[in-house]
Amino acid sequence: MKSFKLYSLDVVGDGNSMEIPLVDGLILNKEDEHSTWLLEAYTNLSLYDYFKKISEEDRDIILEAVITKKENAPAYFQTKICSLIRFEEHISVLFQGQMRRNKSDYSELLLDSLIEKGFKGPDLLKEFKEKMQSKPKIKVKHT
Template sequence: MKTFKLISLDIVENDNSVEVPLEDGLILNKEDEHSTWLIEAYTDLSKYDYFKKIYETGREIIVEAVITKKDNAPAYFQTRISSLQKFEQHISVLFQGVLRRNKSDYSELLLDNLIQKGLQGEALLNEFKEKMKSKPKLKVKDS
């Protein structure tokens, strides 16, 4: 099992993403036969009702996580909430899921996004270089 620091977390829903303001967070690669990952987000109490609705329905959600360093490309996980704990001022949300390898290559997602915007040639190359440095959030298409 390997443990990493969770730097940022977003919930990806349709064409939107909901930023989860982290007080703290961890992500664990269980390195089991199912390639399971656990993501714990310790966040503001104001998100409790949002996560409670997701938890009660048991539906799968895609999360975008930046791990270890702010500069790292985000990784996408297909998850379910396995635990939701309420504290005085914060909540702990535990997600369990698998890495979506086909969604984890940021450069491919970025290039596809720029091509969809109609960029080509020198303009495409310049925008790609700029965005690879700034790493803006991208919309994720379902497989």
């Protein structure tokens, strides 16, 4: 099992994303036969009802996680909430699931996004190079 600092976390869905403000976060690669990952977000109490509803519906939730430091490309996980604990001022949300895309897929997602925005030729190349350096969040299409 390997553990990492969860630098940032977004819930992704229906062409948009919601940033989860982290007080603290941890991500674990269980390195088991199912390639299971655990992500824990320690966040604002105001998000309790949002996550409680998702948990009660027992539905999948797609997460975009940046691991260890800001410069790293985001990784995508298909998860379910397996624990939701309410504290006085914060909540702990524990997600369990599998990595959906590996980090090398970021360039493909970025390129697709730029083409959809109408970039072509030299402008596409210039914008792609700039975005690969700054690593902006990308809205992911789900089918």
